[in-house]
Amino acid sequence: PTTPLTLPTYAFQHQRYWLERKISGKAPGGGNQFGHPLLDSKVELAGGEGVLFSGRVSAQAHPWLEAYAVLDAPVLPAAALVDLVVRAGDELGANALTAFTVHAPLVLARTVSTEIQLVFAGAGEPGTHAFTLYARPAEADAPWTTYAEGVLATDTAPHAAPADSDGGGGSEVELANELLPEAVRYGLHPALLEAALRAVELAGAVAPAGAGTFAVPAAWQDVRLHASGATSVRVGWQPLGERAVAVRLTDAVGAPVLTIGRVAFDDVPAERFAAGGAAALPLYREEWGAADLSPAEEPLRWADLGTGEATGTGYAVLAEAAEAIAAGAPVDALRVWVRAGADADVLDALHTRTGEVLALVQEYLADERLAAVPLAVVTHGTEAAGPAGSGAVGAAVRGLLRSAQAEAPGRIFLFDVLDGERGTGGERDPGRLDALFSAVIAAGEPQAAVHGGGIRLPRLRRETSGAAGSAGAGTGWDASGTVLITGGTGALGSLVARHLVAEHGVRQLLLLSRRGPAAPGAGDLVAELAQAGATATVVAADAGDRAALAAALESVPAGHPLTAVVHAAGVLDNALIADLTPRSLAEVLASKADAAWHLHELTKDLPLSAFVLFSSTAGVIGGPGQANHATADAFVDALAELRGAHGLPATAIGWGLWDADDIGGGVNAGLADASRKRYLKEGFRFLAARDGLALLDAALAGGRPRLVAVPLDVAAMRAGGQVPELFRDLVRVPGRPGAANVAEAGAAGGAQTLGTRLAALSGEEREQLVLDLVREEIAAVLGHAGAHEVGAERAFQDLGFDSLTAVDLRNRLMARTGLRLPSTLVFDHPSPKELGLHLLGRMDLGDGPGNASALDALERLEATLLGSGDRRDEEARSAVASRLQALLARLTEEEPGDDGAADIADAIGSASADDLFAFIDNQLGRSAN
The missing domain is CATH 3.40.50.11460 (Rossmann fold)
Known part of the structure; x- marks a missing residue:
């Protein structure tokens, strides 16, 4: 579904709505953009050191990649890598991909896009271009990983393509209808080349993959693209051993489209896909x-x-x-x-x-x-x-x-x-x-x-001690025993239960929830796990009640003793500090902190292989309206460190916000649209289920007791300029503010800038300037395109404000004005116009523009009059003189006791136009003087 657009309030209000760009990134500084969907730019490195091609890719920008998901992980197939390398070869004048080796599957994250760099070395053998292909999660400033290497060459000799009669052929493959418009943007659409290779596999031309592995075309030789933009091809091949073939693709009239001298298939273990590759988001430690x-x-x-x-x-x-x-x-x-x-x-x-x-x-x-x-x-x-x-x-x-x-x-x-x-x-x-x-x-x-x-x-x-790609490392799960999961029937608990059964071979689960078997979806979850070969027992128990928790632990069968604990339970009850009650604080503490302590005390003498505590970034970063959750989560994090210091297994993970649509619900399911937009704008991303589970495995593999798992959009956080102190080693910001943020460089600086501007304006102009400022900040808080989408007299309640967005707006306005403002600001002044008038009334600006501003304006008027051609126009001179006389009369009326001013007024009142201009020259002085 698309995001609803706000309609203009009148017929002549214009705003451009550009179609979403399908290619995936921006050219870096100095880069020349060109039209390949996977490579956005080309940069020639200084000193002849080589050429760099770069781009971004994601399953969201290229939906066809979902068809190549392995274990629910979208993968950029080798065919796509071949096509982008061939396209780069066109730029370099190299028409033959003589060698190409894929070292690892390029698995894409669902949460963030993946950044690609194709780097060609400097001068080598004449006519050849060696290259290396790197990738990393685009928004995390992660280290680059090498995924492929090869050599392009310039070759004018005719190519000896494999003959169909020597092998097999006849299969025809065509591009799906929805992909037809994209075909002209690729040399050969990767989906079409992948389909051709699958046809070769299905025909038995290569030996099938072994158990627990997937066949990947990993080593390519002598690849040539003869014609671009094909939407269907006929596939011919010639076996070259058990795991290699030569391939020839032709069009409807038999003309060659693509030929491959040799492509060899490797068996890649399933865990290499599940591990994440370039999709592996980083963990952080404090x-x-x-x-x-x-x-x-x-x-x-x-x-x-x-x-x-x-x-x-x-x-x-x-x-x-x-x-x-x-x-x-x-x-x-x-x-x-x-x-x-x-x-x-x-x-x-x-x-x-x-x-x-x-x-x-x-x-x-x-x-x-x-x-x-x-x-x-x-x-x-x-x-x-x-x-x-x-x-x-x-x-x-x-x-x-x-x-x-x-x-x-x-x-x-x-x-x-x-x-x-x-x-x-x-x-x-x-x-x-x-x-x-x-x-x-x-x-x-x-x-x-x-x-x-x-x-x-x-x-x-x-965190570098354990990476999400470290499959095969100790994971902390003992499949021979029972794993206890609190909140086991909730969105997160059930997600973890499925993961442990599918990926770690766990066969006995004890799922705790307050409603037990009566919890929504509990029966379906038990049946699903049973079909996967696991026995799940759902027990109604509040983990915050020590006696109830102890009774649940006693139900663990002796034949499958407790070997691991996952504490994923919690209660959602957000409130601002001013509205937080002792009861609300106690309830949240009981469900998260009390339960964690009871689990610690009741299991500390058991030989557990894992003790996992789910907390959130609120415990580390804080956040408006989350004081009770931050309190409980910080306690849980410290408990993990306490256990670790005593040699007990412990892993506390401070999660960012999960993607409620992807995990099937959870505490973020009801998150307001404005809150979602604000979260993204602040530089955070929502966790997809697959990414979160990979981070869970990585956290246990690393062995640290306390970690933070939150996908970052470094570019967005940096662009905002206000990077939280905790992130300043991860997100480097320039030493100077951006042009758009100069007025917000600090509360004092912002207030001085605003005060200076207001001092030079009339009353109506001041009101408009402050109203515009208020509407700009409202638009930023609510994620609107601009201030024009915010009605000046529309009630804040109708605009979608709640207590959290009200605090956000209050904080922004304090930074812009330098005023101390209450958290109830938008409730005390229920529309942008009323709020603007209130802010203006709080500022000490005097009754009108200051003397300095008035003199500045008079000096500008003087320069205009003396430099104007109207000075030689008698009619215009008389009109100006009349206006000046009237203005002076109004000014002197306000100072009746000033005899000097009255004398000047009398003199000017009886002066001619020539006398007035002479007065300006002689008494006021020219601007140049």
Whole structure:
């Protein structure tokens, strides 16, 4: 289905709607574009070092590739590679593909496109061109992988094609009707060449593939294209051993279309396709690295809340601090110290501490007296203390606060301090600690750790210890036992269950869900798994209830003991910080965090081969409206590190958003269209089922306890200019803002630019400028093509705003105006026009354009009058003089007490046109002077 288009509001409003370009990418800088569907550009490398061809390909852009899917993975077939190499040969004047070897199947990702580079080396033997073909996921800045190599040559000698009489032939293949228009864009459409090769296989000309493998035409020799654009061919062949043939394709009158001197087939194991190849998206890990930040020379003036850790001014409660600050207390920033405490029960501590911090943050954000006072929250050894990650409760607090940061940018900062070093002189020095914290806030870093007397910052980095293509490595699944999956009948749980049965040979499954066998689709899932040879038992149990979980574990048959756990259960209950209730927080924690802890305690003495915890990127990145989920996910991630530090199996994966259509539902099934567009625009992509499962296997193969699995669109994230700090080692941005983003380089800079523009305008012009700004930001939030699609008086509710998009708009407008704005902004001012008037009223611009702006305008008028030909036109001179006299009269009416102005007015009022122009020359002065 196509995206609905918004109709113009009146007949003469124009917007271009271009047809979607089917070729898959853009030419790089300096590239010459040409019309092959798989190669977009050609670049001649400097110094005669060679030629580079590049392009992008995806199953979405080329739907015919779905016909060549292997194990549900779309593959760019060897025939397509041959055609693009031959097309490149045309550019180089080489007509013969003398040798071509495919090293690995080029499997395409469903989530992102695949980038291809065909690189020809510099000068070699006369008339020959050696090349290498590389590919990688296009939007992930992944390393390049070599997929094929070969040699093109220029050969004018006649080609001795294989004769049909020496082998077989007679088969005719033709292109599908829907592909006929594409034929002229290829030398020989890959679908037609693939069909011809399949005809050769079906005729028995080559030995069939072995068990568990697929036959791939891997080694090609002496390939020549004689005619292009064919839509049907007759296939002839000559066997050259058990696994090789010579092939001749001819048209309807017997003229040669393509000849292959020899093509040999290799057996490729099935796992080479399932592994992902170029489709293998990367996993990421969070690392804390030393920052180039020195203690602030003039630290902020700090006030601590509570009494346990105060290093200077202190207040018992937030309200007391707010009252003092409002009364003029010298406080620049507030700080609160959070300890997990010595509670014997980890879950009691989890619920208590997170509840306390939620209440504190809600109070802080609601108090307008603190709008300009940042809040620093300090935990102890929770995030960066090393691999143990023992501060799971503190990690949960930080997860909650990361979501609060997303809703209120620039107001909340997170710090972590190592307990073990507090007595060594670094962090213990209150003055130095104040200066370090101040430096982090000045740098705009939302979170940092102060360890060893220095600052460390978190960044995501590509994980290299296990790749999604590492099939055959230890996967952590023991097929002889039972695998427990919480949320086992949900979209993710059932997806994992099918994967374990189909790909890892698991035969015993215990699927937990709150509704048990009564859950929608449970019966069909059990039947499907049974048909695949597995026994699945569905049990009604809430994993957050320790007793119920223990009872479910006791039902595991002794003959198939528990060997692995997958915790995929969770409850969806999004809410902004201001609206989040203790009950909602507790329910989400129970389903995710409590359940994970119960699973840990009940199985820690069992010889498990895998303990997999599904969390989300909310626990690492945060996100507006996701505070409860971020809290639970951060706890789960820290639990995995705790298990890993004690030698227990553990793999926590922070998933990005899954493609609900591809996995058959899930928590994203009801995601609003505006939210989807915003997610994509921010540089993230949705996870397809196949890609996610490959990442699951890779995560277990790598062995790290905590990883992040989110497909990135680096180009989109970079284009947005506002790259989250956590991604800045992955997404490099220019040191200068793009032209379109200059006004948004920062809140202060944006506000100054806007203020300067507004100061020079009249009242009506100011209203229009602010309204245009509001409509531009609304269009960006909702994913519209432009501000013209946003009605000025249309209600925000009718435009599709919800609490999350309202916060997004509020944050954008704060960046543009420099104003402190409440999260209820769009609900308090229910249309773009009303909101624009409110923003304009909040700005201190005076009653009209300032004196400097008025003088600038007068100077422009002076230059116009003195440089105009009308000065020599008596009638025009008189008209101008009359206007000037009237204008001066209006100005002097506003200053009745100014005798000097009145005298000038009298003089001008009785002046002739010549006198007026002489006055301009002599009294005001020319612009040039």
